[in-house]
Structures are given as C-alpha cells and as structure tokens.
Amino acid sequence: MNEELQEILRKSHLSVTDTRLTILKLFLKNKAALSHADIEKSVGKELDRVTIYRTLQAFLEKGLIHNIPTASNNILYALCKDECYEHQHLDNHAHFVCEDCGQTFCLEDVVIPRIQVPKNFTVKQRDFILNGQCGNCKKK
Amino acid sequence: MNEELQEILRKSHLSVTDTRLTILKLFLKNKAALSHADIEKSVGKELDRVTIYRTLQAFLEKGLIHNIPTASNNILYALCKDECYEHQHLDNHAHFVCEDCGQTFCLEDVVIPRIQVPKNFTVKQRDFILNGQCGNCKKK
DNA sequence: AATTAATTTGCCACATTGTTGCAAAGTTGA
DNA sequence: TCAACTTTGCAACAATGTGGCAAATTAATT
Numbered sequence: 449m450n451e452e453l454q455e456i457l458r459k460s461h462l463s464v465t466d467t468r469l470t471i472l473k474l475f476l477k478n479k480a481a482l483s484h485a486d487i488e489k490s491v492g493k494e495l496d497r498v499t500i501y502r503t504l505q506a507f508l509e510k511g512l513i514h515n516i517p518t519a520s521n522n523i524l525y526a527l528c529k530d531e532c533y534e535h536q537h538l539d540n541h542a543h544f545v546c547e548d549c550g551q552t553f554c555l556e557d558v559v560i561p562r563i564q565v566p567k568n569f570t571v572k573q574r575d576f577i578l579n580g581q582c583g584n585c586k587k588k
Numbered sequence: 589m590n591e592e593l594q595e596i597l598r599k600s601h602l603s604v605t606d607t608r609l610t611i612l613k614l615f616l617k618n619k620a621a622l623s624h625a626d627i628e629k630s631v632g633k634e635l636d637r638v639t640i641y642r643t644l645q646a647f648l649e650k651g652l653i654h655n656i657p658t659a660s661n662n663i664l665y666a667l668c669k670d671e672c673y674e675h676q677h678l679d680n681h682a683h684f685v686c687e688d689c690g691q692t693f694c695l696e697d698v699v700i701p702r703i704q705v706p707k708n709f710t711v712k713q714r715d716f717i718l719n720g721q722c723g724n725c726k727k728k
Numbered sequence: 729a730a731t732t733a734a735t736t737t738g739c740c741a742c743a744t745t746g747t748t749g750c751a752a753a754g755t756t757g758a
Numbered sequence: 759t760c761a762a763c764t765t766t767g768c769a770a771c772a773a774t775g776t777g778g779c780a781a782a783t784t785a786a787t788t
Contacts, residue, residue, distance in 0.1 A: 463754095463755060463756070463763095463764065463765080464755075464756095465754070465755070465764090465765065465766085466754090467765080467766070468765095484745085484746090485744095485745090495766090495767090496766070496767050496768075497745090497746090497767095498746090498747080498748095498766080498767070498768080499765080499766055499767070501745095501746070501747080502765080502766085503765095503766095506765095515659045516659070517657035517658050517659040517715070517717055518657050519655050519656070519657040519663070519715065520663075521661055521662070521663050521745095521774090521775090522661070522745095523659065523660075523661050542703065542705075544705065544709065547712065555705065555706065557706075558703055558704065558705065560703075561701045561703060563682065563698055563701060563716075564698065565682075565684065565695065565698065565718065566695065566697075566723060567723070568722075568723030568726050568727075569684065569718075569720065569721065569722055569723050569726075570720045570721040570726065571718050571719070571720040572687065572719050572720040572721070573718070573719035573720065574716070574717070574718055574719070575657075575659070575715075575716070575717040575718075575719070576703070576714070576715070576716050576717075577657055577714070577715040577716075577717070578705065578709075578711050578713070578714055578715075579711070579712050579713035579714070579715070580709065580710045580711040580712040580713065581709065581710040581712070582708075582709055583706060583707070583708030583709050586708050586709075586710060587708075603734095603735065603736080603783095603784060603785070604784075604785095605735090605736065605737085605783070605784070606783090607736080607737070608736095624774080624775090625773095625774090635737090635738090636737070636738050636739075637738095637774090637775090638737085638738070638739080638740095638775090638776085638777095639736080639737055639738070641774095641775070641776080642736080642737085643736095643737095646736095661745085661746085661774095662774095
C-alpha cells in the first residue's frame, strides 16, 4: 500500500515525505473533495497548518490534484485522473456539491459539454459545478 | 440618473442610502464582476470595510446581485438580470474568467446546458465557469 | 413638518484564513 | 555515508470575515 502511494508521488515529481503520504492517503480514502479545513481537522496537530498549505500548493503545481471553484469561499481540492499532467489539467468532468452533507463529488462520468462563446474569446478550462442533494442524503 | 438607481433599490426591497447608491453605481459602471476587494479599492476610505460586507450581503439576499464561484478564494459578485428574484436566482448563464486581465464577465447569452446526473441526485443550481482569454486581451 | 420606530453605518475588537522568513529536520543522489 | 537540496515547524505578520453597540440615517406616522 505504502509502495503504491510513494509511486504516485514519484510519478508527479514530488519527493516522498510523511506529510505528503498522509495527505495523499486522505484524498484516496475520501470520495469527496477536501478543503484545507477538512484536512486540518483530519490530521489534528499531527501536521502544521502552514505545511498543509504548502503541500496542497505543491500537489496543485505538479498536477496531482485540481481545485474546484465554489460559491462559498473555501477552495476544494480533489485528486486528478491519470490524464492530468503538470500544469495541464484535463478535468473535464462536472462536480457536484451536496447542500445537505456539504460533500463535493467528482462526477467522472459527466463530461462537460462544449458551448459557444463570444467570438475572440479563447477557452482554456471549463468548470461545471452542480449544487443540490446527493443520492445518499436523498434517502434520509 | 439617481432616480433610476433609487428605483432599482426599491424594486429589490432595499432602503435607499448613500452607501447602496455608491456600490450599485459601481456595479452598473463595470462590465466585469467585482470582488469585495475591488469595491474597497474603488471607494477608498469613503466607506467602511464592514459596511461593504453588509451591503453585499443585503444585495445578495434581495437578489440584486449573484455570486460567482471561483477557483481562487475571492468571491465575485455581479448584477442580476430582471428575471432574478429574491431568494430565487435564475442566473443560468455561464461566466468567463480572463487569465490575462483577471476580469470576470457574465456571458448572458450562453445558457448553461442541462446534463445527466447520477440517479437519486437532485440538481438545484448549476454553475458554469470558463477560463481563458477574453476578446479584449486577445487583440493585444 | 416634526416626531418616532426601524434600519443602517462606522468603529472596535476579535476570529479565521493565508503568507513569508528562517533554522532544524528530513530526503535524495552520488 | 556525506553533501546538496528540499521540506517542515515555528513565529510573526497580513488579509479577510464576523459580531456588538452607539450614533446617524431612513422610513413611516401623525
């Protein structure tokens, strides 16, 4: 298990440290996207607040995770798929934020449709965020 | 001119104050969406920082403006169209963030397409954010 | 027009979130 | 194993957001 995690970091050109393994593990364990606060809560005092910031920054830069725009002001992060490379994200799937449980899911199967933009505009990235109630919360 | 502004506030069930007229004027003058920091910079020391927060909150609640999710952590606000009502936003248009000038525009004509979501999921709101280069920056 | 009731504003203090510098600890590669 | 380099934790600081309260302003009423 740990070998696999290390391999993931190396593939992204990140040196292997306890901090990074811990945070990577969190991402793999959670189906939902994580905020800085989520991670801080999970690790308790095990990791410094600043270190978490810097780790997320490093993961972002190396293309291991991507961030998800939200209307509230907390940035969410989620693991990228294999098709994502450093500085070039191809996360063309939609994200779903559940109002009830607050969790955000990557809808890997929902491909973002291409749309017409005004002439002279060049589109480099597209984000599609849905808001509502997830399947789990609906049952209750 | 001032009469029209007052009318806009009244229509949204907001009492007319200098602060609100000032901020509303800013929104009407700017084609791009504004952040709290943008407004603070514009008005200088004319308005208190806290007052701006509360004014934006009031505008949001009454449906005069809507906020735009962004991947960075600063919330953007833009005027709503007439179809928006208090507590019920119908801003089903896409937003475009220009990488070069940093400005965010409402693409009023670009309607967000409906997409398929997993069964048991209920969609209440849809946000579509495009990222790239706007027409103005492309010319340069 | 003047008075009253209700709302809004500015100031203060405080909480939360994010950033930078630097020395100590850890990682990588030879 | 050693040296070069990177990462981490701590401290200090900057920026952003929130709540209380008295003074000022607006809206409503007579």
